[in-house]
Structures are given as C-alpha cells and as structure tokens.
Amino acid sequence: MEENKKLSEIKDFVETAELFLVSQGDYQETLNIVAESALKVSAADRVCLIMKNKKEELMIEVGLPQYDHGICKKITPETGETLLRQVMGGESIVLVTNPCEDRRVAYMRELIMTYGISSILFLPLFFGGESTGILVFDWVDGGKFSKEILEKIKLFGRLASRAIGMEKKRKKDRKKILQDEKLRSLGEHSSQVAHIIRNSLTIIGGFSGRLLNRLTESKFGESKIDSELGETLWGTAKIIDDESKKLERIVNDILTITSLKSPVLEPHNINEFLKEELLRIDSNGLKLRLKLSKQLNGVNMAFDRNMMSICIQDLIRNAGEASASRILIKTKLKAKQREVMISATNDGKKINPYILKDIFSPFVTTKTDGTGLGLAIIQSIVKKHGGNIYVSSGDKTEFTITLPLVKP
Ligand SMILES: Nc1ncnc2c1ncn2[C@@H]1O[C@H](COP(=O)(O)OP(=O)(O)OP(=O)(O)O)[C@@H](O)[C@H]1O
Ligand SMILES: [Mg+2]
Numbered sequence: 001m002e003e004n005k006k007l008s009e010i011k012d013f014v015e016t017a018e019l020f021l022v023s024q025g026d027y028q029e030t031l032n033i034v035a036e037s038a039l040k041v042s043a044a045d046r047v048c049l050i051m052k053n054k055k056e057e058l059m060i061e062v063g064l065p066q067y068d069h070g071i072c073k074k075i076t077p078e079t080g081e082t083l084l085r086q087v088m089g090g091e092s093i094v095l096v097t098n099p100c101e102d103r104r105v106a107y108m109r110e111l112i113m114t115y116g117i118s119s120i121l122f123l124p125l126f127f128g129g130e131s132t133g134i135l136v137f138d139w140v141d142g143g144k145f146s147k148e149i150l151e152k153i154k155l156f157g158r159l160a161s162r163a164i165g166m167e168k169k170r171k172k173d174r175k176k177i178l179q180d181e182k183l184r185s186l187g188e189h190s191s192q193v194a195h196i197i198r199n200s201l202t203i204i205g206g207f208s209g210r211l212l213n214r215l216t217e218s219k220f221g222e223s224k225i226d227s228e229l230g231e232t233l234w235g236t237a238k239i240i241d242d243e244s245k246k247l248e249r250i251v252n253d254i255l256t257i258t259s260l261k262s263p264v265l266e267p268h269n270i271n272e273f274l275k276e277e278l279l280r281i282d283s284n285g286l287k288l289r290l291k292l293s294k295q296l297n298g299v300n301m302a303f304d305r306n307m308m309s310i311c312i313q314d315l316i317r318n319a320g321e322a323s324a325s326r327i328l329i330k331t332k333l334k335a336k337q338r339e340v341m342i343s344a345t346n347d348g349k350k351i352n353p354y355i356l357k358d359i360f361s362p363f364v365t366t367k368t369d370g371t372g373l374g375l376a377i378i379q380s381i382v383k384k385h386g387g388n389i390y391v392s393s394g395d396k397t398e399f400t401i402t403l404p405l406v407k408p
C-alpha cells in the first residue's frame with residue numbers, strides 16, 4: 001500500500017516535470033502550469049502565484065480557482081507586500097497555522113473569515129541565487145496539512161523555481177537574439193546606404209574639383225566672369241569640395257567597419273613589422289620611440305599586416321592630434337598567456353573621463369572634424385584577430401593591444 005502511494009507520488013512529479021518541459025517557450029503557460037501543479041501537489045484549496053516584474057514590483061500572475069484572485073494586480077503594503085518580501089528574502093517556507101490570530105496575515109483577515117482559511121503557506125521561488133516570486137497556498141475548513149505535504153511542496157518548489165527561471169532566461173535570450181538580428185540587418189542596410197552615398201559623393205567631389213581647377217586657372221576680369229563673381233564662385237566651389245571630401249572620409253570609415261573582412265593571417269615578426277611601420281610614418285614633430293622585447297626577436301606570429309598597419313598608424317595619428325610630444329611603442333611577450341602585448345603610450349591631452357568608457361564606440365569624438373570611428377575600427381580589427389584593446393588615461397595615455405601568439 002505504502003509502496004503504491006510512493007509510486008503514485010513519483011508519477012505525479014514526473015508528470016509535472018513533463019508539463020514544464022512541454023511548456024518551454026511560453027512564459028505565461030509555464031506560470032499557469034506551475035499554479036495548476038501546485039494546487040494538485042499540495043491538495044490546497046487556493047493557490048496564488050506572485051512574481052517580481054522588471055521594476056521589482058510584486059504582481060499576482062496566476063490565481064486558482066481563478067475567480068477569487070485579483071490577477072495582474074500589483075501587491076501593495078495593504079495587500080501583504082511587507083510579509084511577502086520578507087519571506088522572499090528569507091529564502092525559506094513560512095507556514096501560518098492560525099491565520100485568524102496571526103498578525104502577519106492581518107491584511108487578509110476578511111478573506112480568512114469569508115473562506116474559513118485554516119492554514120496559509122508561503123513558498124519562495126528562486127533562480128540563480130535570486131528570488132523570482134512566491135507561491136501562496138490556502139487550506140480551508142481545517143484542511144489537514146501533514147509533514148509529508150510539506151516535503152512534497154518543498155520538492156515542488158525546487159522544480160517550479162527551475163522551470164520558471166529557465167523560461168525567464170530563455171525569454172531574455174530570445175529578446176537578445178532578436179536585438180542582434182535587428183542590429184545585423186541595420187548594419188547590412190547602413191553599409192548599402194553608405195555605398196550609395198559614396199558613389200554620389202565621388203561624383204560631387206569630381207565635379208567640384210574640376211570647377212575649382214577651372215576657376216583657379218581663369219583670370220577673372222579678363223574672362224567673361226568679373227572678378228567679384230569669380231571670387232564668390234571659387235569660395236563656394238572650395239566649400240563644396242572640402243565638405244564632400246570630409247563626408248567621403250566618414251563614409252569610407254563606416255564602410256571599413258561594416259565590411260571589415262576576416263584578416264589574412266600570414267607569418268610576420270611583430271618587432272620587424274613595427275620598425276618598418278615607423279619608417280613610413282610622417283611623425284610631424286612627434287618623437288617616436290620603440291622598446292621591443294628581445295624575446296620576440298625571431299618569433300613569427302600570424303596577423304594581417306595591412307590591418308595591423310591601420311591600427312598603428314591611427315594610434316600614432318591620435319597621439320599627434322592630442323598634442324603629444326612623444327610616443328613610446330613597446331612589445332612584450334606574455335609567454336604564460338600565449339599572447340603578445342603592443343602598447344602605445346603618449347603624453348599630451350588626457351582623455352576626457354566622461355568618454356573613456358565609450359571610447360571604442362563609433363562616433364565618440366572630441367574633435368570638430370573627427371568621425372570618432374578610428375578607435376572603433378582598431379578595436380574591430382584587433383577583435384577579428386582574437387585579441388583585445390584596453391585604454392588608460394592619466395598623466396599619460398596608454399593603449400594596449402593584446403594579440404594571441406598564434407604560430408603561423
Ligand atoms: N592617444 C590619445 N590621447 C588622447 N586622447 C585620445 C587619444 N586617442 C584618442 N583620443 C580621444 O578619443 C577620441 C576618439 O578617437 P577616435 O580615433 O576614435 O576618433 P577621432 O580621432 O576623434 O576621429 P577620427 O579618428 O575620425 O579622426 C578622440 O576624439 C580623442 O578625444
Ligand atoms: Mg582618430
């Protein structure tokens with residue numbers, strides 16, 4: 001007899017677990033199943049499922065039997081908020097066996113009297129170490145309530161907490177996937193738009209350049225154009241030419257980011273590469289110094305030379321634009337982590353602390369003619385190599401790139 005009872009209980013639990021599995025993908029359905037199963041497992045007369053919403057408010061999500069609960073109602077101090085939050089914070093079941101006298105449930109005195117509620121049990125739900133909600137069970141007319149039922153409810157609580165928690169997480173993941181998808185398609189569209197704009201700009205730039213050349217060559221006054229009109233025309237053509245070139249640069253930068261291909265990984269020695277890069281740079285008065293790790297001499301690693309060149313050139317250009325007088329470029333082998341560090345340290349203006357955390361985001365700039373795309377491109381290139389880039393700015397500004405030591 002005893003064995004039959006145990007078997008039927010196990011069957012009940014397996015069925016509940018099955019129901020939770022079936023409801024996957026539908027948050028509200030999972031809540032309904034939790035409440036229905038809770039009613040069955042506990043043999044209670046009423047069950048109410050209260051969940052925390054995004055704003056951390058407590059909301060009645062499901063009530064069974066449905067007609068006597070205020071579904072979608074927010075729990076207020078008048079409807080037991082203090083006690084419910086206490087139970088959720090305490091992480092353990094609270095049982096009220098004499099509700100008529102117990103002051104903790106004074107807020108529901110009317111219900112207790114109307115229905116003849118004899119016991120109330122509060123079961124907090126948890127997921128990932130955080131409280132997510134609470135189940136409230138009521139028994140009426142002295143409904144018997146044994147140690148066994150308590151054990152069953154505890155076990156059920158674990159199952160329900162997990163089912164709801166997983167469903168909540170899935171809901172969040174689905175939202176993120178959708179968001180990523182939106183961003184990806186936005187990226188694709190913006191790159192198409194950038195292409196169209198670039199084509200038109202090339203035409204505008206070409207014609208404004210030709211107009212500017214013609215006007216520069218003509219001697220106003222001697223030709224059909226009088227000198228005042230000639231000056232005006234030249235000034236206007238110059239503005240069109242300058243602005244179209246500026247726009248072309250922005251559009252090209254956007255295209256570089258959105259259509260950045262995978263790096264072509266070929267064997268190079270990082271120290272040799274940096275020495276050659278520095279030779280090609282027009283330092284414009286900025287003192288460039290290299291401090292290269294001897295351990296890296298003769299070590300070849302895989303990277304895309306053209307892409308890495310964009311990074312180095314742009315870091316140096318940024319230092320120059322920050323009124324730096326010197327820049328030190330260092331390499332270091334981090335043998336244990338199997339990575340190589342390349343750092344660029346410059347003096348000059350320090351980075352505004354307000355923009356420091358967003359410095360690698362596109363369009364973050366302090367320059368009137370900057371696009372704010374330089375560092376975004378560098379970060380994108382470094383990440384495509386499986387590396388990372390960090391920044392610190394105080395007395396000196398330092399950008400540190402780490403690249404995995406992938407042997408070619
Ligand atoms: N080495 C540096 N020293 C001080 N500030 C820097 C340095 N590098 C970047 N910054 C700051 O970071 C901002 C963003 O740099 P980023 O290269 O992304 O864009 P930008 O230089 O403003 O524009 P663009 O690269 O299109 O000319 C700069 O406007 C500047 O304020
Ligand atoms: Mg820049």
